[in-house]
Amino acid sequence: MRFLVALWLGTASLLWAQAQPAIELRNGWMYSADSGMVTGAFLVIQNRTNQPDTIVAVQSDCAEHTEIHTTVRNSDGTMGMRPLRELVVPAQKTIVLKPRSLHVMLYHLRRALGAGDRCRLVLKSKRYGDLPIELDVRR
Amino acid sequence: MSYSSRIRWKIFLVAIGLLFGCSGQQPPRSSPLQATDGRTYNFPADLRGKVVVVSFIYTHCPDICRMTIGRMLEVWEKVGSDTGIVFATVTLDPARDTLGALRYYAAVWGIPLGRWLLLTGTIADVERVHEAFGVVARKSYTERLPSGEEVYFVDHTDAVFLLDRQGVIRDRREGSSLDVAAYAERVQQLAKSE
Numbered sequence: 081m082r083f084l085v086a087l088w089l090g091t092a093s094l095l096w097a098q099a100q101p102a103i104e105l106r107n108g109w110m111y112s113a114d115s116g117m118v119t120g121a122f123l124v125i126q127n128r129t130n131q132p133d134t135i136v137a138v139q140s141d142c143a144e145h146t147e148i149h150t151t152v153r154n155s156d157g158t159m160g161m162r163p164l165r166e167l168v169v170p171a172q173k174t175i176v177l178k179p180r181s182l183h184v185m186l187y188h189l190r191r192a193l194g195a196g197d198r199c200r201l202v203l204k205s206k207r208y209g210d211l212p213i214e215l216d217v218r219r
Numbered sequence: 220m221s222y223s224s225r226i227r228w229k230i231f232l233v234a235i236g237l238l239f240g241c242s243g244q245q246p247p248r249s250s251p252l253q254a255t256d257g258r259t260y261n262f263p264a265d266l267r268g269k270v271v272v273v274s275f276i277y278t279h280c281p282d283i284c285r286m287t288i289g290r291m292l293e294v295w296e297k298v299g300s301d302t303g304i305v306f307a308t309v310t311l312d313p314a315r316d317t318l319g320a321l322r323y324y325a326a327v328w329g330i331p332l333g334r335w336l337l338l339t340g341t342i343a344d345v346e347r348v349h350e351a352f353g354v355v356a357r358k359s360y361t362e363r364l365p366s367g368e369e370v371y372f373v374d375h376t377d378a379v380f381l382l383d384r385q386g387v388i389r390d391r392r393e394g395s396s397l398d399v400a401a402y403a404e405r406v407q408q409l410a411k412s413e
Contacts, residue, residue: 111281111285112327113281113327114323114326114327117278117327118279118280118281119281119285120281120282120285144364144366145364145365145366149282151282151283154374156355157355157376157377158355158357158374158375158376158377159283159374159375159376159377159395160359160372160373160374160375161280161282161359161372162359162360163360163362179282179285179286179395180282180283180286180395180396183281183282185281186281187364187370219329
């Protein structure tokens with residue numbers, strides 16, 4: 081009996097682990113904006129593996145061009161944005177893209193996106209290829 | 220004048236702006252700006268007699284300015300019914316933020332034009348307003364998109380200001396992280412005290 085329980089638990093945990101994506105994207109959202117405008121998108125990236133991964137690009141059908149940006153505070157107190165060529169997600173770590181911090185910059189929306197709409201974003205992972213996520217649009 | 224001399228001169232002017240702008244004694248120096256209501260204001264002098272909430276944004280900024288405008292909209296919901304209070308949002312990027320761009324921006328974000336003015340002007344006039352408030356706005360980096368379009372961003376001060384009816388700055392704080400309830404109370408207090 082104990083053997084069967086152990087076997088069941090082992091199998092269940094194995095299936096659960098296999099069901100978890102190596103790189104999980106969640107809680108994706110973006111600011112609403114009209115056609116042609118720039119806007120920001122945010123999400124959580126979790127690396128469940130024991131190897132670091134690198135996001136080398138982002139793409140979205142909603143925008144003409146997409147980049148990963150970070151918001152910086154300069155020594156004189158001013159705030160600004162800088163593009164990142166890539167974003168490293170360390171092993172077993174979670175990175176949060178959020179306002180006033182890391183974000184995805186969407187240039188020139190192809191259509192107006194209002195609250196309640198959705199937009200598909202694809203992160204290009206060096207190890208795992210395309211990682212898609214649906215963003216909720218918020219006002 | 221060399222680039223470094225210009226930067227030093229600008230920092231000096233900003234320091235002067237801060238000294239006089241935030242001392243609570245002198246209203247900031249005014250310059251002519253065009254507003255979304257179609258009028259030209261000697262800003263901020265022409266708004267004396269009102270309590271004025273002043274913010275600075277540029278329309279190509281999706282992060283800090285978007286948060287500031289979001290906070291300002293929430294403050295407006297709490298205090299906007301008081302006709303003694305005016306909101307004024309000045310561009311940080313007069314080269315791109317034409318009146319048309321500002322009106323479009325207002326429509327997209329649901330900014331209630333009327334007693335909320337969005338203001339722009341010549342680069343020189345807008346820069347004079349920045350200096351008067353101790354606000355810095357400088358082009359940070361430029362890149363070319365795959366489409367060939369050149370885009371730039373602006374490093375800028377993240378601040379909102381509160382002017383009393385005499386046009387004197389009574390409050391300055393960070394805009395993107397504003398505590399809406401506390402700030403709305405501060406605005407209402409000033410409006411009632413005058």
